[in-house]
Amino acid sequence: MFGPVIRTPLTLRDRERIEQAIAQTPLLSSSPLTALAFAPHLMWRRVLEYSWAEVQGWLCVFAKSADGLFMVLPPLGPLNPPVSSGHHSWERTYITVLSHIWTFMETHNQGTPVTRIENIPEELVPVFADAGFRLKPKDAxxxxxxxxxxxxxxxxxxxxxxxxxxxxxxxxxxxxxxxxxxxxxxxxxxxxxxxxxxxxxxxxxxxxxxxxxxxxxxxxxxxxxxxxxxxxxxxxxxxxxxxxxxxxxxxxxxxxxxxxxxxxxxxxxxxxxxxxxxxxxxxxxxxxxxxxxxxxxxxxxxxxxxxxxxxxxxxxxxxxxxxxx
Structure with a gap:
């Protein structure tokens, strides 16, 4: 059962937290995508309001603009992976987390179309597709x-x-x-x-x-x-x-x-x-x-x-x- 999503402002002190979570996420650690790092996000904090939340052992990074709240990265984790867990088990859990986070953002944004998850590498596209999301290409x-x-x-x-x-x-x-x-x-x-x-x-x-x-x-x-x-x-x-x-x-x-x-x-x-x-x-x-x-x-x-x-x-x-x- 998921509890409430409590966001905490993202600061320079969170660099290790974010980088470790990225490294622990299957399919992300070897991606060359620049956004899968800390600096490319926090450098824009004068433009966007960044925050993070831990949701059932997964780290979620948000940004808030004048239009509303969105995720600047896919969920990261699990932060405390089980000793033995196959890819299919990880994917099922991931899809459940995605659904919960999406509901949270839609509620926060009161149904406005700003709700989205950005910077999804090609390796994660099948997982999002299986979860019923539409994937739109950004600039390569x-x-x-x-x-x-x-x-x-x-x-x-x-x-x-x-x-x-x-x-x-x-x-x-x-x-x-x-x-x-x-x-x-x-x-x-x-x-x-x-x-x-x-x-x-x-x-x-x-x-x-x-x-x-x-x-x-x-x-x-x-x-x-x-x-x-x-x-x-x-x-x-x-x-x-x-x-x-x-x-x-x-x-x-x-x-x-x-x-x-x-x-x-x-x-x-x-x-x-x-x-x-x-x-x-x-x-x-x-x-x-x-x-x-x-x-x-x-x-x-x-x-x-x-x-x-x-x-x-x-x-x-x-x-x-x-x-x-």
Whole structure:
């Protein structure tokens, strides 16, 4: 019998709780999906209200927007798995938990269509389908061969290689670890970069794409501030690129699995030709022990999709959300 669902605000102190629960969930621990981690959620807490609840030994992570409550991850667990439990037993329990959590969200949202479960990897799709959910694809994530991103060999990487070489010829740069004292300089760079992006959007003919991009830029400001302030607590590796002591680019990432490193965000002064390409290559080089690099999705932006495709992904990681209608 399920008791009431009691939500607790999600904070930086919950990182270990969330990461352990993900690792204990069958079919999730080896997925390269970026959302199956702590940092990609908590960094957005200035935009969404995050919380978690333990439901019969399963961990559920919620987000609340102005529209209502939804789950940002499928249920995680079981947190205390039985000594002997087969896959079919796990699936039956999982479906029962899904039904209970869905009823809770629908009641909370008073029947509004906001109720959903996001960031469902392909491996869990059959379980949700068996439970009667409709699965809708979200934007896929781009995964690359890390060695290819480091070497930039051949004609297919001609443009990126030329950009890196031009940067090296034109500047004497320092690539180094992000330090907490870099925060204010990086925040200023972020604001500068946002203004540059807004200016570029004035020349985009697709009005809907420009509107979406502006909305994303508005929300990005707070997310970048969270990362720049709490990168250690979030478990992130940060690097900066500086010219003459002035930071012109920064990036952060984290290992998703022993084989996959995720690049969470990257900012570069758009007037410094080749800075973005050089920073990306060096970040990949530093993490060359990972076979694959995940640069996340394209947020539905054609321009960003074009940039990501130009690096020739070897795999698109599918991502789904579940609804009842």
């Amino acid at each position: 994530e781009y995964v690359y061969c890390t060695r290819a991103l480091i070497e930039l060999k051949g004609n297919r990487y001609k443009a990126q290689r030329a950009a890196c070489n031009r940067f090296i010829r034109s500047y004497t740069a320092e690539y180094r670890s992000y330090r907490q004292e870099d925060r204010e300089a990086c925040l200023r760079l972020c604001e500068h970069w946002i203004r540059q992006k807004h200016h570029a959007l004035n020349h985009v003919s697709d009005c809907q794409e420009a509107m979406l991009a502006r909305m994303l830029l508005h929300d990005a400001r707070g997310a970048h501030a969270e990362v720049l302030t709490h990168h250690d607590a979030l478990g992130l590796t940060g690097r900066v690129l500086s010219l003459g002591g002035t930071i012109v680019a920064y990036t952060f990432g984290f290992p998703r699995t022993p084989e996959v490193f995720c690049v969470l965000l990257e900012v570069a002064d758009r007037t410094i030709a080749g800075a973005a390409q050089y920073l990306f290559r060096e970040f990949c080089r530093e993490h060359g022990q990972y076979l694959f690099t995940n640069t996340m999705d394209d947020s539905g932006l054609a321009s960003l999709a074009s940039s990501k495709r130009a690096y020739h992904p070897i795999h698109l990681v599918q991502n789904y959300l579940a609804t009842r209608s």
